[in-house]
Amino acid sequence: xxxxxxxxxxxxxxxxxxxxxxxxxxxxxxxxxxxxxxxxxxxxxxxxxxxxxxxxxxxxxxxxxxxxxxxxxxxxxxxxxxxxxxxxxxxxxxxxxxxxxxxxxxxxxxxxxxxxxxxxxxxxxxxxxxxxxxxxxxxxxx
Amino acid sequence: xxxxxxxxxxxxxxxxxxxxxxxxxxxxxxxxxxxxxxxxxxxxxxxxxxxxxxxxxxxxxxxxxxxxxxxxxxxxxxxxxxxxxxxxxxxxxxxxxxxxxxxxxxxxxxxxxxxxxxxxxxxxxxxxxxxxxxxxxxxxxx
Numbered sequence: 001x002x003x004x005x006x007x008x009x010x011x012x013x014x015x016x017x018x019x020x021x022x023x024x025x026x027x028x029x030x031x032x033x034x035x036x037x038x039x040x041x042x043x044x045x046x047x048x049x050x051x052x053x054x055x056x057x058x059x060x061x062x063x064x065x066x067x068x069x070x071x072x073x074x075x076x077x078x079x080x081x082x083x084x085x086x087x088x089x090x091x092x093x094x095x096x097x098x099x100x101x102x103x104x105x106x107x108x109x110x111x112x113x114x115x116x117x118x119x120x121x122x123x124x125x126x127x128x129x130x131x132x133x134x135x136x137x138x139x140x141x142x
Numbered sequence: 143x144x145x146x147x148x149x150x151x152x153x154x155x156x157x158x159x160x161x162x163x164x165x166x167x168x169x170x171x172x173x174x175x176x177x178x179x180x181x182x183x184x185x186x187x188x189x190x191x192x193x194x195x196x197x198x199x200x201x202x203x204x205x206x207x208x209x210x211x212x213x214x215x216x217x218x219x220x221x222x223x224x225x226x227x228x229x230x231x232x233x234x235x236x237x238x239x240x241x242x243x244x245x246x247x248x249x250x251x252x253x254x255x256x257x258x259x260x261x262x263x264x265x266x267x268x269x270x271x272x273x274x275x276x277x278x279x280x281x282x283x284x
Contacts, residue, residue, distance in 0.1 A: 005171025006220050006231070007187040008153060009282045012267075014215030027149025033284035035274065039219050045149040047189025049284055055215050056260045062257045062265050063244040068212030072263065073156030075204060078148050089148070102205040115204045122216065123204050125154075132177065140151045141201035142184045142191055 008048050011076065014055035015120045021052045024119050027096035038084055055120070075115075077125040079132070079140050083112040090114050090124045098124075150190050153218065156197030157262045163194045166261050169238035188279055194237075197262070217257075219267040221274070221282050225254040231268045232256050 015021040022032065030043040030050070040058070043050045049124040059066035080086045086104045093116040094100050101123065104114030113127035133141045155186040164174065164183040172185040183194045201208035221240070222228045228246045235258040236242050244264065246256030255269035275283045 002279070003175075005187075006167065006235075007280050008190050008192065009221035009276075009280065010219035010267075011150060011153060012217045014213070014217075024150065031147075034190050035284040044284055045147075045283055047279065047281045048150050049282055050150065051219075055213075055263065058215065059213050061249075061255075062217060062267070064213055064265070066213050068210070068214060070210030071156070071197075071201050071206055071208050072210060072214040072216055073200065073262070074216045075154045075156075075200060076150050076152065077152035077193075078149035082199050093148075107145060107203075113203075113221065120215070123206070124148075125152075125204070134151075137252075138146065138151065139189045140191055142177040142186055 001111045010049045010051050011044075012051035012058060012068050013055050013118070013120065013122050014058040014080060015118075016046050017119075018052050018054060021119055024097050028093060047139065049084045057099070071136065072121075072123070077127055079138075080126060081134055085126050086112055086114060086126050086128050091118050093118075093126075106113060130131065152184075152191045152193050154193035154195050154200060155260070155262065155264050156200040157194050157260075158197060159261075160196060162192050163261055166239050167192065167194070170235060176205060214263075214265070217265045217267050219269055220274060221280075222268060222270045223268050223276055228254055228268045228270050233260050235260075235266065235268075257263065 033042040033044050035042050041052045056066045098116040101115035107113045111129040175184040175186050177184050185192045198208045240258040243257035249255045253271040
């Protein structure tokens with residue numbers, strides 16, 4: 001019986017065009033992991049990996065219907081060490097082909113945050129949280 | 143201008159009942175981070191954090207409509223070091239209140255994989271990948 005707590009090894013995004021999506025993430029600085037193939041691309045993001053896989057085969061892999069619309073109730077966050085870096089990261093994502101969803105602004109919890117979406121509409125928050133230090137590896141101390 | 147590659151600091155799941163969802167993840171071995179509050183709970187998963195936030199306020203935070211149905215085109219994976227641990231992890235998730243989506247089985251890429259969903263239907267794959275070693279911190283070598 002495993003006694004390890006649950007953790008995220010891999011976040012897989014279902015996308016309409018794996019290679020186009022991979023180019024978007026490459027423009028944001030990621031390098032394809034050797035395990036990548038034509039139909040599935042992996043990026044090692046340090047601690048957690050990002051996978052890009054067709055939306056339909058991803059649903060099939062889980063054995064669930066592929067239909068789905070609207071808000072996915074999942075957001076990924078890319079935290080930054082200051083507010084300028086938030087603006088710059090969002091700009092970089094938009095230049096890479098992402099969509100600006102919400103320009104960064106001061107938010108109620110004391111931070112600075114905005115959102116972009118990737119070419120398939122997956123939501124990324126880019127934030128600076130003055131209450132949470134970033135460790136050397138980019139992870140956040142909560 | 144930031145030159146850091148994009149990475150995932152935090153995965154936030156929109157849920158119908160933050161505290162009920164938090165209990166589910168506590169049963170899977172996670173401990174609430176000090177930054178947690180009534181309306182938002184964080185877990186440090188080592189490298190990446192997991193956030194639980196109301197589905198509606200999460201949509202509002204991103205400035206997008208909260209409506210959405212069906213397949214979310216996002217899966218989270220919890221990799222294991224052997225097949226028995228996959229079965230055990232899925233069993234543990236179901237005992238904690240998750241739903242068995244797909245019993246683990248040998249899959250085409252040479253691994254062993256199954257799926258459960260959390261109380262809000264967020265999909266977790268539990269997998270053993272014989273081609274990808276797990277590092278000491280549980281992350282995967284791709």
